[in-house]
Amino acid sequence: MTQEPxxxxxxxxxxxxxPGSTSTxxxxxxxxxxxxxxxxxxxxxxxxxxGKVLDQIGWREKExxxxxxxxxxxxxxxxxxxxxxxxxxxxxxxxxxxxDAMCADLERSAYGEHASNLGALLARRFADRHNVPCFxxxxxxxxxxxxxxxxxxxxxxERKCRSHALNIKATARRVAEKLGKALRDTxxxxxxxxxxxxxxxxxxxxxxxxxxxxxxxxxxxxxRAGSVxxxxxxxxxxxxxxxxxxxxxxxxxxxxxxxxxxxxxxPEVLRxxxxxxxDARLALDAMVLQIAKWIGAMxxxxxxxxxxxxxxxxxxHSDRFVGQIASFVEFLAPLHVFxxxxxxxxxxxxxxxxxxxxENPVVY
Numbered sequence: 001m002t003q004e005p006x007x008x009x010x011x012x013x014x015x016x017x018x019p020g021s022t023s024t025x026x027x028x029x030x031x032x033x034x035x036x037x038x039x040x041x042x043x044x045x046x047x048x049x050x051g052k053v054l055d056q057i058g059w060r061e062k063e064x065x066x067x068x069x070x071x072x073x074x075x076x077x078x079x080x081x082x083x084x085x086x087x088x089x090x091x092x093x094x095x096x097x098x099x100d101a102m103c104a105d106l107e108r109s110a111y112g113e114h115a116s117n118l119g120a121l122l123a124r125r126f127a128d129r130h131n132v133p134c135f136x137x138x139x140x141x142x143x144x145x146x147x148x149x150x151x152x153x154x155x156x157x158e159r160k161c162r163s164h165a166l167n168i169k170a171t172a173r174r175v176a177e178k179l180g181k182a183l184r185d186t187x188x189x190x191x192x193x194x195x196x197x198x199x200x201x202x203x204x205x206x207x208x209x210x211x212x213x214x215x216x217x218x219x220x221x222x223x224r225a226g227s228v229x230x231x232x233x234x235x236x237x238x239x240x241x242x243x244x245x246x247x248x249x250x251x252x253x254x255x256x257x258x259x260x261x262x263x264x265x266x267p268e269v270l271r272x273x274x275x276x277x278x279d280a281r282l283a284l285d286a287m288v289l290q291i292a293k294w295i296g297a298m299x300x301x302x303x304x305x306x307x308x309x310x311x312x313x314x315x316x317h318s319d320r321f322v323g324q325i326a327s328f329v330e331f332l333a334p335l336h337v338f339x340x341x342x343x344x345x346x347x348x349x350x351x352x353x354x355x356x357x358x359e360n361p362v363v364y
Contacts, residue, residue: 083123085139
């Protein structure tokens with residue numbers, strides 16, 4: 001399936017590769033933002049045949065070649081290739097050159113195993129073919145915390161910045177433009193609301209504090225637990241007899257809306273509410289309340305009234321859901337909504353900022 005936000009011209013383009021857990025997005029974008037995006041869906045039974053995520057790289061490369069040939073993606077006028085940034089060491093945001101050191105860390109899953117680790121590795125293969133530069137932009141492990149934000153209250157346990165940095169920073173740039181401000185002069189609160197949830201405080205475009213979108217603190221999401229009362233968590237770990245792997249899976253994949261209702265899909269939850277399901281209403285109300293509380297907390301981190309509150313991610317396609325959150329937080333600052341994800345555009349924009357000399361590339 002392909003989407004065409006606009007027709008490309010003959011000017012040089014950037015190839016974008018964004019691997020996800022069960023799909024790979026491929027796009028070709030021009031500097032004016034016009035481009036084409038194609039989606040390759042990967043059947044679960046096919047993925048299960050690979051022992052590790054890294055083992056998929058050759059197969060995914062062939063799938064990308066097939067899509068590009070099938071959909072007529074350009075292959076002769078590339079000026080760069082950019083991939084989604086995976087699990088790297090904690091980094092400031094920016095556009096990073098894909099180096100041997102970066103590839104080595106990704107190949108050995110030095111900071112964790114995830115499909116996003118394939119982004120730089122696949123991008124480099126295509127960049128080498130065309131002899132063009134290769135980048136990743138605002139990787140998953142973008143970490144711009146100020147020192148006090150790192151302390152958890154328990155020595156030896158440090159708060160981690162794991163957020164939807166790529167999409168959040170892309171929306172922040174767009175809001176700064178709408179406000180007529182330089183990004184460096186803004187104070188924003190951003191919430192990415194999808195399968196995972198990130199709520200972040202951005203000062204001058206930097207994520208100075210954030211919830212943990214993977215496994216830690218924050219609101220519960222479609223399938224993740226978020227912050228949990230400590231007494232209950234200690235009992236679960238010590239008294240249930242469950243192995244660590246099972247508890248991790250429960251907190252990351254079997255909690256939130258899925259744990260309460262058996263569904264991760266917001267439209268399904270709203271349908272249940274409309275049918276009079278009290279449990280569904282309570283679960284969604286609780287999630288909205290938690291999201292609102294964390295937005296308020298991140299506003300406090302900024303020590304000033306935010307210029308704007310940004311809502312983005314798949315759940316924000318629902319005006320009804322957005323309206324529920326707005327009823328709690330719109331007194332804090334103007335609300336700006338960016339439904340879905342701008343990841344593909346954000347990756348291309350990061351590469352063009354470097355190619356046009358508007359941003360210096362960072363070497364990993």
